[in-house]
């Protein structure tokens with residue numbers, strides 16, 4: 001499987017990118033230290049999603065930054081992405097795994113403690129703990145995990161775990177100190193004036209925290 005580093009995971013949303021192109025946001029974010037990118041565009045035709053996917057692949061592949069496609073197994077295959085992220089209402093993980101093959105990265109959102117526990121019996125490569133905090137970026141979610149829920153979910157999970165939902169410079173340190181292997185963000189990078197600087201600051205914050213925790 002493609003190796004991956006969940007520490008600073010950018011999830012895209014053109015609508016929240018203040019009129020700037022996806023390529024600009026992603027390029028700047030990568031220069032700031034993003035380790036993984038998920039193409040998540042909800043308002044998109046299939047053709048447009050495919051073309052964006054091809055553009056992202058051309059941009060990220062030479063930099064060895066994994067490209068993950070949200071929801072769309074067909075697009076992940078068509079652009080030969082590094083992986084797919086699915087939620088509880090998306091393609092069943094067994095089907096996704098069978099079609100993607102064992103070499104691709106498969107991520108799964110877990111929205112409850114029970115789902116985190118069930119994911120231990122699934123052949124997925126990481127879980128997204130969704131959501132940790134409230135966010136306006138995605139509102140069709142169940143309960144918030146909060147930091148205590150995040151601690152419990154990361155301790156019971158056998159999978160690497162990325163936290164998502166309402167994560168920013170103010171709370172990122174607490175998130176990684178609660179056991180997450182990384183943070184996934186949309187607005188904290190895509191909606192700010194300087195995405196490169198935002199990524200750099202987030203990266204510094206989480207890098208600082210993980211070793212401190214281990215000491």
Ligand SMILES: Cc1ncc(COP(=O)(O)OP(=O)(O)O)c(N)n1
Nearest residue numbers: 070085086087088109128130164184
């Ligand atoms: C890293 C990560 N975690 C969770 C999600 C949410 O996925 P899902 O529940 O399928 O919701 P949508 O993103 O499809 O609206 C994610 N995309 N990425």
Ligand SMILES: Cc1nc(C(=O)O)sc1CCOP(=O)(O)O
Nearest residue numbers: 130131135137138166185186187
């Ligand atoms: C894509 C996504 N999934 C979530 C979940 O809880 O499953 S929250 C979310 C959006 C996260 O955006 P922001 O960093 O702006 O809060």
Ligand SMILES: [Mg+2]
Nearest residue numbers: 071086087090
């Ligand atoms: Mg989904």
